[in-house]
Amino acid sequence: MEPFSLMFGFICLIGGGAAGWGLNNKLLNPSRQSSTIESLEESKRIDDLIQQNFNQINEKLTKLSINMEYIKKYDIKMEAVFIANEALQGNADLIDALEKLAQFIPENADETYLPQIDSTISSLAEMLFEAISDLGEISPNTARKAGLLALSSGRTHRAKSLFESAYELAPGHSTTLGLLEHVSVLLGNKLDQRHWIEAQIELDPDNEILLRKHAHLLVQLGDDDAQKDVQRLRALGLDTPADRSLLSGLMARAGSMEAALKDIDLALEEDPFRAEDWLRRAEILMNGEDHSLALESVNKCLELDRQNGEAWALQARLLSCTPRLKEASKAATHAVALGSGGIELIMLKADLLLTLGEEEKAEETIDRALNEHSEDGEVLAAIADLRLREGRFTEAWDILQGAPTGSKNTQLHVVEGRLHLITADRTRDGTDITDQQLLSQAQMSFSKAIDMDRENGLAWLGLARTQRLLQQLELADESLTRAERLIKEDEPAVWTEKALLCLDTNRLEDAQRHVDAASINGAGAVLSYIRGNLSARAGNLVTAKSHYDEALSIDSSHVRARLNRCSIYMALDQEQAAYDDANVLLEIAPKSQLAKIKRAEALMMMGRWKSALDDLRDVTLLAPHHHQALTFTGACFIALGHPEQAEGPLNEALRWNTDFAPAWYQRGLLYLDWEKPEAAISDFSAAVKADSQHLDAYL
Structure with a gap:
């Protein structure tokens, strides 16, 4: 029973008892019943008794009220x-x-x-x-x-x-x-x-319960977007047999080709002059990969309706897979003119014209699309991606920077991220400070793309690559796993990225296995570059050089392959070849500080100390923290007979990086030249502590 009910009953009990006692004394007393006239004394005595009882009741009620206040104070619920x-x-x-x-x-x-x-x-x-x-x-x-x-x-x-x-x-x-x-x-x-x-x-966005609940609800609503939820669960590695069964059912519900074809054929039997039915038939056959019959059906459609843009677009797609490229180009031109096929047909038309050697017309097609669809994020992303693949990076940046705020979509952010990676490759200086600043911008772009579409495999792949370059290796592995689940299995880019990640984590056998898997779908500059890295790790410098040669024969603008070959040349004492490679690098990427470091190193090997100093000053002007450039500067001053100018750069190098053995070694040489043997021995010891393989310091 509640405390309130108990107290209420207690009050009633006291009051009832008092009233009963008074009535009992008044009605049942024989002396009063027999007396017709009560004396004033007796009446006063009764009144006093009643007053006494009520005083007692009032006292009890006061105490009860105090108790109630106490209960209220200490029982918030009450x-x-x-x-x-x-x-x-x-x-x-x-x-x-x-x-x-x-x-x-x-x-x-x-x-x-x-x-x-x-x-x-x-x-x-x-x-x-x-x-x-x-x-x-x-x-x-x-x-x-x-x-x-x-x-x-x-x-x-x-x-x-x-x-x-x-x-x-x-x-x-x-x-x-x-x-x-x-x-x-x-x-x-x-x-x-x-x-x-x-x-x-x-x-x-990655809540397993919500994704599964959403998928099942969409199935009930007849919405095929449920596939996206199941795909995300798969990308997270959380899909269950029930989820896979749901996805299979969705795909089956999307339509059996045989049943759909049967229905459309019945419609065409009743009325063979409906152009849209012939187009529908062609689409069904194309999805079933019966391209020859699909082409026949789309031709029937165009016989009935020459202004059907979607039919021209479908014909262009079908013919582009055949040797009939001129016909495909004409069909694509018709489709684009009729405003059909979207950006896919615009790009297909441009590609076909390029293949047919009509570069000027291809450029006109792209420029026209850019002018007519300047606010369409999908169009801008496709053209920016094309310019990126062509190596026309400035134009790609111009497209991105000119894109209206509201037009930004997933693909635009992916292209932006890739451009940031290319910029980092061409401007990095090899120090954590500068490189992290450059790569963090790429990371931000890929993250924005993922925020907009978490099922975009390319965005996850780009993020994985960026995280690897930032040495966030565990995160890179997670992102790469996600990308692998979202991108088709035979995509070489996934295998090459896995190989590069294995290289960074010293899993050389796994790296080789991933390279072999990627090579099944064709060779490429990246594969040769990775093979070169594997050979260099194994100490096979000549083999490594041959792989870098192969990479650069496929893609002469591959910055990292040329940088690595430059290092191999120096290790093989071929300083002139290293110098030439560094010059080519600076033609490709004039802002590459690493290329200037490599050229300075080659010049030092050639004894051209003043020229080397010029390159090193350029580097330290932009990156005062560059400990390697500062160390080389000190070495140049020592070689030029200006030891008094060498100590400052060497001290600065060690201030930025106390674990850089060459800086300790060079300063030790300086102290030897100044006849400070104890200071020299201390620096040589520090060099050995920083790098136990530094033989010169040991000697």
């Missing part, structure tokens, strides 16, 4: 119950009373907490909801908790209204979104349920 009762009687504010009851709901309570709500609290809340016509302005937390109270009392629509108020005041609260989803399920509103699940996925 206080809330009293305030709610007073509010219902008009003696307190209804909203305050509701807030008092709501405080017993935990901050992040959801629908699973409903069975734990006290029945008294729930009943009082229900009565308060009856009495309250307008809740007015309340905090989002109070609105959410009050919504749970409404749910506990069976007021689903009132709960929905309260949860919506909480959402308007704090739209990013995950618990509120979950409760709104729960209410939509109770009300049987699947569209609302979808909306609130998708809002939760925006906050937590």
